[in-house]
Amino acid sequence: MKIVIVGGGTAGWITAAMVLKYRSDVDVTVIESSKIPIIGAGEGSADSFRWFVNQDWPDDMVNEVDFLKKTKATLKLAINLKNWKGDGSYMYSPLYTTPSNRAPIDKVFYASIYKYGKSDMGSINSWILEDNMSTYSKQFKPPQLPTTGQDFCGHAYHFDGYEVGKYFKNVSIKLGAKCIDSEVEDLFFDEMEYLKTIKLSNGQTHTADLFIDCSGFARVLMSKTKNRWISYKDNLPVNSAIPFSTPISSKSVRFETLAEAMNSGWMWKIPLQDRHGNGYVYCDGFQNFDESVNELQHHLKHKIEPLKHIKFDCGRYEKIWYNNIVAVGLSSHFLEPLQATSIHMSIYSATSLFLHSLKTIDCIKSDSLRKKYNERIVLAIDDYKDLLQMHYLAGKSDTPFWKFIQNELTITDRNKELIEISKYRLINAYDVNEAYGIGGWTIWSHILDNSGMFKKDMIERELKSFNKFDSGMSELKRLVDVYKNKAKPILASAEEMFKYLKV
Numbered sequence: 001m002k003i004v005i006v007g008g009g010t011a012g013w014i015t016a017a018m019v020l021k022y023r024s025d026v027d028v029t030v031i032e033s034s035k036i037p038i039i040g041a042g043e044g045s046a047d048s049f050r051w052f053v054n055q056d057w058p059d060d061m062v063n064e065v066d067f068l069k070k071t072k073a074t075l076k077l078a079i080n081l082k083n084w085k086g087d088g089s090y091m092y093s094p095l096y097t098t099p100s101n102r103a104p105i106d107k108v109f110y111a112s113i114y115k116y117g118k119s120d121m122g123s124i125n126s127w128i129l130e131d132n133m134s135t136y137s138k139q140f141k142p143p144q145l146p147t148t149g150q151d152f153c154g155h156a157y158h159f160d161g162y163e164v165g166k167y168f169k170n171v172s173i174k175l176g177a178k179c180i181d182s183e184v185e186d187l188f189f190d191e192m193e194y195l196k197t198i199k200l201s202n203g204q205t206h207t208a209d210l211f212i213d214c215s216g217f218a219r220v221l222m223s224k225t226k227n228r229w230i231s232y233k234d235n236l237p238v239n240s241a242i243p244f245s246t247p248i249s250s251k252s253v254r255f256e257t258l259a260e261a262m263n264s265g266w267m268w269k270i271p272l273q274d275r276h277g278n279g280y281v282y283c284d285g286f287q288n289f290d291e292s293v294n295e296l297q298h299h300l301k302h303k304i305e306p307l308k309h310i311k312f313d314c315g316r317y318e319k320i321w322y323n324n325i326v327a328v329g330l331s332s333h334f335l336e337p338l339q340a341t342s343i344h345m346s347i348y349s350a351t352s353l354f355l356h357s358l359k360t361i362d363c364i365k366s367d368s369l370r371k372k373y374n375e376r377i378v379l380a381i382d383d384y385k386d387l388l389q390m391h392y393l394a395g396k397s398d399t400p401f402w403k404f405i406q407n408e409l410t411i412t413d414r415n416k417e418l419i420e421i422s423k424y425r426l427i428n429a430y431d432v433n434e435a436y437g438i439g440g441w442t443i444w445s446h447i448l449d450n451s452g453m454f455k456k457d458m459i460e461r462e463l464k465s466f467n468k469f470d471s472g473m474s475e476l477k478r479l480v481d482v483y484k485n486k487a488k489p490i491l492a493s494a495e496e497m498f499k500y501l502k503v
Helices: 009-022 047-053 064-070 107-116 124-130 161-174 289-300 338-357 361-365 367-394 400-407 413-422 440-450 456-465 469-490 494-502
Strands: 002-006 027-032 074-076 078-082 090-094 133-137 156-159 178-181 184-189 195-200 205-207 210-213 229-231 240-246 256-262 265-271 276-282 315-317 325-327 491-493
Touching: 002 009, 009 027, 009 161, 009 338, 027 161, 047 064, 047 156, 047 338, 064 161, 074 133, 074 494, 078 124, 078 338, 090 124, 090 440, 107 440, 107 456, 107 469, 124 133, 124 469, 133 494, 156 161, 240 289, 256 289, 276 289, 315 367, 338 367, 367 413, 367 440, 456 469, 469 491, 491 494
Parallel strands: 002 027, 002 210, 027 178, 078 256, 210 325
Antiparallel strands: 074 156, 078 090, 133 491, 184 195, 195 205, 229 315, 240 276, 256 265, 265 276
16 A cells, blocks of 8 residues: 655654554655744643553664653643633643543542542642652653552653654654655646645655645645535634743753633643743734733743744544545644644544554545544544633633633533533533543543532532442542652652753
């Protein structure tokens, strides 16, 4: 099977590495252009990326410590949601949640809200962050300490996307990928709208059985088809971003993604080894670029140098796999940066395609296979759309943007349903989508809590009615004891881990 991937970067080279690692029947060519500028503002990942990095790679060509050091990466334990309620408070959205999150009643989650006023303290990751520690031992190995039914080692990564692309480019070429530095100049389709040939600016032409569009916002392949773009702007109103960098040191590093609510959106702050990657995601219907920069400088109390001004439209294509073109990464959809869904969806899309759908070359022609694949990927994208919107429904209402959110935003049907349910009983894992590739209760639960969906009196009543109140409180205490008595004494601090990665 001959595959041409248009676009390198994180999505393109991860896809190439994925297919070459697992499939011996493919010929992969990646077309990327050295003329395309790099932003490099810093990104975060979900734990699916850690799964990908820690696969059994040939000749140990990929391992976690090597990856961290070469991509200027650091660890990520959680997202710190600050001031989304408008009162200056914060809550973690942890990578690893409570030890009872797979049970019919997540008693540790509810017990944490009851005792601490927020659910995140039912995750050991939150305790680690409160003490500014890491998930590595002082011997700089990830420990595997059992808590109450979950592994202790729960982290993802913060990284420079450009460096990650370079890293997996090297891996892919070792695995047999061919790379061409050029741009796509023209596309040639047959009468059934299957892409047959692409012409490059260097004069070359290339044919393939399958084309994968990893060209980001340019959407070089998919934008030339009749595939329909579905906008999410009515549900996710932010449409602009200003990335910038600020200094970092071992003294200032925290292994969290800070997501802090601002006047017309929110600001991210991500620790890399050489800098903090930052950005302001906002809606230009409420303030312009200059006003946003001024707000940032007033908030941070120093000048910033914007790297770029990015405009975007949240949404997705109707079909992610269209005839013999599959879009992966930003070329298939874009959801704002909350919850780091982009690289997760790239990994999930490539995994679903090459491990579960595209078994042989003949599968490309199957309408049913394409339909099932599109249903899976679209389900995940739409679920994350609902999840991201729920972040905004936490109560902040002190500026025109946030008043619009509270009074005029079009709430999705799923979120309307969850809000309604919360008035009568506790929301639980059965109320959210649970499927491979979707965050499910693990992520939804803490965002629902931050948006005020769980009342203390209701928690006490329901847990006691199922005889889970006392055991929930005791398991929560046990988790805290495990952290304080077994984990914390052997963990490296964030400062120590940061210095180790820099060596």
